[in-house]
Amino acid sequence: MISFEIPDKVRNTVTLMTMVAENMMRPVARYFDDHEHEIPWDYINMMHDANKQMGGGGFVPSSDKPKKAPEGEAPKKEGPRIGYQRLAYSAEVLSWGDTGLYLCSPVGLLGAAAVAATGTLEQKQLFLTRFGGEKPVLDAMALTEPHAGSAMPAEVRTTAVRDGDSWVLNGEKIFVTAGHKALVDTQGFVVVWATIDPSAGRAGVRPFVVEAGTPGGPVTKREHKLGIRASDTASVVLQDCRIPLDNILGSPEVEKKSGEGFKGAMATFDASRPMVAASALGVARATLEAVKEMLAAHGVTLRTGIPRSRMTNTEREVMDMEILLRSTWLLVLKSVWMMDEKKPNNLEASMGKVRAGDVVVRITQKAVELLGPLGYSREHLVEKWFRDAKINDLYEGTGQINRLIIARRILEYGRNELA
Amino acid sequence: MLPPVVEGDWKPYASAFVEPNLDFAPAEMRTTAARSNGSYVLNGVKTMVPFAAQAAGLLVYASLDGKTQAFVVPPGSAGLKVGDREAWCGLNALPTHRLTLEGVKVPADARLGGESGHDAQLLIAATQTATAALAIGLARAAYEYALAYAKDRTVFGTAIAQKQSIAFMLAEMATDIEAIRLLAWEAAWLLDQGKDAAQAALMAVLGGADCAMMVTDRAVQILGGHGYIREHPVERWMRNGRGVPNFPGLAMV
Ligand SMILES: Cc1cc2nc3c(=O)[nH]c(=O)nc-3n(C[C@H](O)[C@H](O)[C@H](O)COP(=O)(O)OP(=O)(O)OC[C@H]3O[C@@H](n4cnc5c(N)ncnc54)[C@H](O)[C@@H]3O)c2cc1C
Numbered sequence: 001m002i003s004f005e006i007p008d009k010v011r012n013t014v015t016l017m018t019m020v021a022e023n024m025m026r027p028v029a030r031y032f033d034d035h036e037h038e039i040p041w042d043y044i045n046m047m048h049d050a051n052k053q054m055g056g057g058g059f060v061p062s063s064d065k066p067k068k069a070p071e072g073e074a075p076k077k078e079g080p081r082i083g084y085q086r087l088a089y090s091a092e093v094l095s096w097g098d099t100g101l102y103l104c105s106p107v108g109l110l111g112a113a114a115v116a117a118t119g120t121l122e123q124k125q126l127f128l129t130r131f132g133g134e135k136p137v138l139d140a141m142a143l144t145e146p147h148a149g150s151a152m153p154a155e156v157r158t159t160a161v162r163d164g165d166s167w168v169l170n171g172e173k174i175f176v177t178a179g180h181k182a183l184v185d186t187q188g189f190v191v192v193w194a195t196i197d198p199s200a201g202r203a204g205v206r207p208f209v210v211e212a213g214t215p216g217g218p219v220t221k222r223e224h225k226l227g228i229r230a231s232d233t234a235s236v237v238l239q240d241c242r243i244p245l246d247n248i249l250g251s252p253e254v255e256k257k258s259g260e261g262f263k264g265a266m267a268t269f270d271a272s273r274p275m276v277a278a279s280a281l282g283v284a285r286a287t288l289e290a291v292k293e294m295l296a297a298h299g300v301t302l303r304t305g306i307p308r309s310r311m312t313n314t315e316r317e318v319m320d321m322e323i324l325l326r327s328t329w330l331l332v333l334k335s336v337w338m339m340d341e342k343k344p345n346n347l348e349a350s351m352g353k354v355r356a357g358d359v360v361v362r363i364t365q366k367a368v369e370l371l372g373p374l375g376y377s378r379e380h381l382v383e384k385w386f387r388d389a390k391i392n393d394l395y396e397g398t399g400q401i402n403r404l405i406i407a408r409r410i411l412e413y414g415r416n417e418l419a
Numbered sequence: 420m421l422p423p424v425v426e427g428d429w430k431p432y433a434s435a436f437v438e439p440n441l442d443f444a445p446a447e448m449r450t451t452a453a454r455s456n457g458s459y460v461l462n463g464v465k466t467m468v469p470f471a472a473q474a475a476g477l478l479v480y481a482s483l484d485g486k487t488q489a490f491v492v493p494p495g496s497a498g499l500k501v502g503d504r505e506a507w508c509g510l511n512a513l514p515t516h517r518l519t520l521e522g523v524k525v526p527a528d529a530r531l532g533g534e535s536g537h538d539a540q541l542l543i544a545a546t547q548t549a550t551a552a553l554a555i556g557l558a559r560a561a562y563e564y565a566l567a568y569a570k571d572r573t574v575f576g577t578a579i580a581q582k583q584s585i586a587f588m589l590a591e592m593a594t595d596i597e598a599i600r601l602l603a604w605e606a607a608w609l610l611d612q613g614k615d616a617a618q619a620a621l622m623a624v625l626g627g628a629d630c631a632m633m634v635t636d637r638a639v640q641i642l643g644g645h646g647y648i649r650e651h652p653v654e655r656w657m658r659n660g661r662g663v664p665n666f667p668g669l670a671m672v
Contacts, residue, residue, distance in 0.1 A: 004605045305540075305617060307444050308625065308664070323602070323626040326619075330601035331594075351594040400587075407586035410593050411570060418581050 004330075010086045017090050020050070021097025026381075029098040032230035033384050037222055039185055040104055040230055048106045048136035055132070084271065084339040088278040088332060095282030099388045100230030102279060103177055104138070107131055110177065110272055111139030111191040114207050117268040118249040126246075127189060127209055137188040137212075138181040141272075142173035142236055149175070150401050153193055153205040153262070158238060160194035160208055160248070167208060167248060169194055169216075169241040177395070179234030180219050187212045190236060197254045203262050207249040216241035227387030273349040273396050274335045277356035280392035281329050284360040287367045287385045288321050294371055294380075317366055324359045331355060347409040350402040357393035357402075364389040424476075431470030434478040434489075435518045437665060439466040445480075445487060445543050445667070450520065452481040452490060452530075459483070459490060459530060461523040467665060471501045471516035478531075479520065480539070487539040489531045498523040509658030543667070544620035545610055550666040551603035551620070554627030555596060557663070561638035561656040562592045568651075569641050585641055592634045599623070599630040628663040635660035 006014070024043050032040055094102035103109070108116075108131045115127045130137050148155040158171025173179075173192060182188035189211045197204035210217050221235040295302065295314065302315050311319065332352040338345035364386040368375035375382045393399045408418050424432055438449055450463025461481050471477070477492045477499075492499065502517035531537045566589055569580035579585045606623040609616035635657040639646035646653045 002604060002608065004608045305446060305621065307442075309442050310444055319622075319625065322618075323622045323629075326605075326622060327598035327602045327626055330605060331598040334597075334601060348597070351597055354590070355594050355598060400583075403587045403590040404583070406590035406593060407580075407583075410566065410589060411580050411586065413581070417578075418583075418586055 006089075007080065007082050007085065010082055010089050013086050014089050014093055016050075017093040018096075020047070021093055025094070025097030025101045029101065029230075029381060029384065030378075032098075032100060033227075036224060036229040037232060039181065040101055043101050044104055044106050044136050044138075044181075051107050052132055081340040081342075084274070084336040085333065088274055088336040091275045091278040092282040092285070092329075095279040096286045097282075098230065099279055099283055099391075100228040102282075103228060103231035104181065106136035106138050106186065106188075108139055109275075110141035111182065111189055111209075113272050113275075114141055114191040114249060114268040115209065117271055118207065123209070123246070123249065130187070135186065137186045138178045139188050140176050140178045140182040140190040140234075141207075141268075142176045142179065142190050143193045144173065144175045146172060146174050150398060153266075154202045156193055156195045156205045157198075158192065158194040159198065160196050160206065162196070162245070162252075163242075165245050166242045167245060169208065169210065169238040169243065171238050173236045173238070175223070175395075176234045176236055177231055179236050180222055180232040183210075183212045183217060183234075183236065184219050190217075191249070192236070192238065196248075196252065200254045204254050205262055206252075207268075208243060209247040209249065210236075210238070210241060210243055211247075214241055214243060226390060227384065228391050269396065270344075270346050270349045271339060273353040273402070274332050274339070274345075276392060276396040277328075277332045277335075277349075277352040280356040280360040280389070281325065281332060283385050283389050283392075284321075284325050284328075284356075284363045287360075287364050287382060287389075288318070288325060290380070290382055290385075291318065291321070291367045291370060294374060294382075314370060317370055321363050321366065324363065328352065328355045328359045347406060350397070350405040350409075353396065354399055354402045354406065357399050360389040360392050430475040431473050432476045432478070433468050433470045433474040434480070435465035435468045435471070435492075436480050436667070437465065437467040439464060439517070445539075448480055448482040448487050450479070450481040452483040452488060455524070457527050459525050459527065461490060461492070461520045461525065463520050465518040465520070466505065467515045468501075468518045469513055469515050471518055472504070472514065477518075479518075479523075483530075483536070486536070488536050489539060489542065490525050491529045491531070492520075492523060492525055496523050496525070507662065509655065509660075509662050540617055541610075544606070544616045546667045547620040547624035548603060548606040548610060548616065550663065551599070551606065551623035551627035553666060554624070554631040554660070554663045555600045555603060557656055557660055558592070558596050558599075558627075558631045558634035561635045561653055561660070562589070562596060564651075564653060564656075565589065565592070565638040565641040572642075579641070588637050588641065592637055595630050595633060599626040602626050624663075624667060631660035631663045 024046055028040065032038060108128060112128055115123060143152045145157055158169060158173065160167045160169050169192060171194060176190060179190060182190050189209050191207045192210050193205055193207050195204040196206055216239045218237060219234045220237050223233040225233060300314060302318055308316060335345045335348035335352045338348055367382050368386045371382060374380060377383065411418065437443060440449065450461065450465060452459045452461050461479060463481060474494050477494060478489050479492045480487055480489050498521040500519040505515045505517060569585050569589065570578050572579050603623040606616050606619040609619050638653040639657050642651055642653055645651055
């Protein structure tokens with residue numbers, strides 16, 4: 001039967017993450033917005049310790065983790081799969097705390113998701129266990145290049161050439177979230193998308209794991225941004241960057257016709273888009289709550305249970321925000337529930353991403369307007385959330401790109417019919 | 420009272436809920452109920468009462484001491500006047516009438532819940548939820564029709580669905596329907612669980628009203644001029660869709 005109850009285990013996670021958000025994120029959110037490129041070590045170390053205490057598995061759902069059944073013991077009985085639901089709730093709550101800081105979590109985010117979705121058991125063992133190690137590590141995912149973002153991965157120019165028992169990577173990646181922290185500040189890794197056969201188009205594109213300390217993989221630049229300033233956005237220039245043969249995720253063969261290897265790699269977006277959507281909605285919720293609190297503090301009461309025709313403009317705006325936020329959150333939950341149930345969720349993942357991007361932008365923009373000078377002031381976080389919000393309509397596929405994906409699905413069109 | 424309704428042949432049982440005021444609010448009815456020697460006396464005007472002329476029974480909502488309560492009123496009661504069939508922008512398959520109550524007297528046990536009355540909010544939440552579902556069904560019909568049409572209709576040698584401005588509208592329609600449907604389901608689930616569904620049901624019906632209007636409007640747009648012609652159903656769905664904010668009254672039987 002359908003249920004709208006939060007599973008108990010997820011509820012515990014939410015309680016814990018809310019404490020983190022309130023105590024470790026909100027108090028420093030403004031500071032790291034004002035001090036771009038400073039590293040929030042307190043948050044990173046605290047999250048690392050917490051992650052270790054919880055078994056070090058990080059944010060990768062247990063069904064995708066390497067399993068070590070103790071010898072001689074029967075494998076544990078599995079409960080309902082809630083890994084991706086828990087992940088979405090965590091992303092929402094931590095972004096309610098602060099999106100920029102959330103993106104600095106040393107628990108395995110986009111890069112780890114790619115490894116989890118496409119790696120072999122050995123690769124998962126090799127790359128994912130490090131999140132439970134002695135020191136915190138961050139991961140990143142590098143797809144975008146200077147000449148193309150939306151057109152990726154079809155227009156990947158970064159090349160991977162096999163040379164004996166290694167791959168040699170050349171090319172430039174930009175806008176890599178946490179790229180500096182993954183490669184310079186910690187011993188993490190970046191999943192770099194490169195082509196093993198430039199003549200094969202998208203069918204030749206594969207993700208590769210580039211670890212910190214690899215020669216020829218320097219971070220050259222950190223961007224200055226509108227928002228999410230606690231998160232570094234880095235350029236990575238690969239110059240004869242040599243990595244082990246086993247660091248390719250997926251098949252090293254190019255199947256020009258079926259494009260299987262490429263399709264497998266794209267599955268990581270079905271997992272990551274709901275997380276971006278959840279993160280967006282955390283900001284939206286933070287904003288809506290702040291609006292209600294600030295209105296109450298200024299003696300504006302919001303009546304409930306009255307028809308629209310009787311509402312004040314403020315009441316109506318707030319009600320519309322509630323409707324948008326809740327309906328979109330349910331959509332995101334549906335998309336992660338489908339992940340957990342191993343149902344194809346490509347359509348729902350893009351639907352959630354499109355709508356969450358729209359909703360967080362609308363809610364934060366309206367909030368700044370509704371709160372007047374208080375909304376616009378840097379004394380409060382609302383203006384910051386308005387700046388942070390916009391990224392959600394851009395990364396992991398812009399609103400337009402995700403609309404394209406939805407449209408192709410519902411119309412049963414291929415990319416040749418709808419471009 | 421219920422057995423003949425649920426076990427017998429279908430007969431119209433109608434609720435008189437909506438009032439002909441532009442600021443109509445379910446919690447503040449202008450129709451009143453007053454106690455009088457062990458009975459209730461009802462006064463007021465109702466509109467959009469479905470099947471009022473043939474109704475086997477009527478449920479009239481009125482304000483009793485400032486609280487909305489429902490009363491069972493037999494058709495033909497003294498002081499009850501059923502007006503002519505009303506004409507609306509849409510929903511023309513459904514006959515509705517205006518109902519005038521002038522000193523209509525009903526016994527004490529005609530009040531739902533008897534002496535202690537009932538929580539009208541529960542009825543309102545249930546009908547709002549049903550209305551939300553209805554709005555989504557209506558929107559889905561228009562969306563599916565427009566989608567099929569868009570794949571079929573060609574301009575400049577390609578299907579109009581192959582143009583992003585059309586395809587993106589369809590993508591947004593599908594997304595809105597999906598999201599608002601979940602809102603309605605959540606309200607229904609809360610009602611099934613016996614939990615407070617007031618806010619969820621209100622959100623669902625408001626979201627449903629917006630969804631129905633947005634989607635049906637775009638369905639007409641996607642059909643272009645043909646959408647405006649009554650040969651296609653989309654103009655009808657658009658007219659019906661605009662009525663959703665008034666539906667909670669109609670859906671209450
Ligand atoms: C802060 C930040 C962090 C990021 N993090 C990462 C990261 O970790 N890893 C990574 O790989 N990338 C990352 N990105 C890159 C991001 O994913 C891209 O910026 C995004 O995909 C858009 O690409 P673009 O900037 O090249 O814009 P373009 O592709 O040039 O698009 C420009 C405009 O055209 C529209 N458009 C493009 N194609 C179409 C089409 N077919 N139909 C209709 N409209 C279209 C777009 O929607 C957009 O409005 C990040 C970006 C930012 C700003």
